[in-house]
Amino acid sequence: MRVAFRVDASLVIGTGHVMRCLTLARMLEAHGARCHFICADLPGNLGQFLCQNGVSLTLLPAPRGDAAAPLDYSSWSGLTWADDAEATARELQKQPADWLVVDHYGLDAQWEAAVLRATGAKCLIIDDLANRPHLGRWLLDPGPQRTSADYKQFVPSDCDLLLGPRYALLRPEFSELRDRVLPTRKKRSLRHVLVTMGGVDLPNASSAILSCLDRLTLPEGFHVTLVLGGTAPHLENLRARAEELSFPCDIKVDVRDLHHLMAKADLAIGAAGGTAWERCVLGLPSLMLSTAENQIPAARALEQAGAAVSLGFLADGDGWVDTLAESLQRVRNPRVLAELARNSSSLCDGKGAIRVEKRMRAALETS
Structure with a gap:
């Protein structure tokens, strides 16, 4: 099975789309597939990281750069949809694929029509928005609130919808560690906080979180682990800030053992993106800040399920910092931590990539 991925990372887009596609690619490769990534050459792209990890990669030129606002999805790739489709189709003609996986908010049915007409590949769309038409016969949206009604007007009537956290694309290390970690959650107290505001953290929410923690009276032995990607623009400033704090703060970059860091942590403060499901698999109580509207x-x-505490939306102003301080006082109660852990662990088992790989393989075998 040959699988191509059209997905981007940048300072505006972040790294999450590429990382979840890489998770699926690794699962496919473990079952004999050959995978190839097609990404735009944007500032903050993960091309070097992918190549260092042995990924076959084509970088598309992006002449418009990465000047788009985060919600201007149509310009995320730096190309018009037609130019992007032409360039992608050209690459797929050089390296034919049985499957094309598209994880990109800036691409829709018109792009898909142009590329699929030229290649004939089966198409899996990965989406979180349910806001535009698609032609792909398979669509994955891991959102906990998603139903088929959300996509009824946007996909063909025979589209196979893979909806909900059971299809969240998470590395197998999380599910493999799950049975060992969950029993330990019953007796935790607030000592070790893991901060994960995304690989890029363009608005530098991490700095505001550290400052908030530094103003609080913290329990003895309290310490923080802060995780960022190597392309994070505020990395050096955060390293300098960490030296000034009243508590130990260990900054880790481009980690490969996030599952172990989550297992050791008593609480996470993080974005409400894909990492939220990794935290759920390991029952890690979370205070979540939405950094994007979606x-x-x-x-x-997650908050309604009693699985996390929502701090609000970053773009709404600084009120979330006060909510963070109040929430940190609340989770100092071990019973609150244990309840959050129990509720979050019930939502996701971490085996989504296994399920998706099986569906993709079965679709080829029956076609």
């Missing part, structure tokens, strides 16, 4: 529904759903 994260808000998931954050609300």
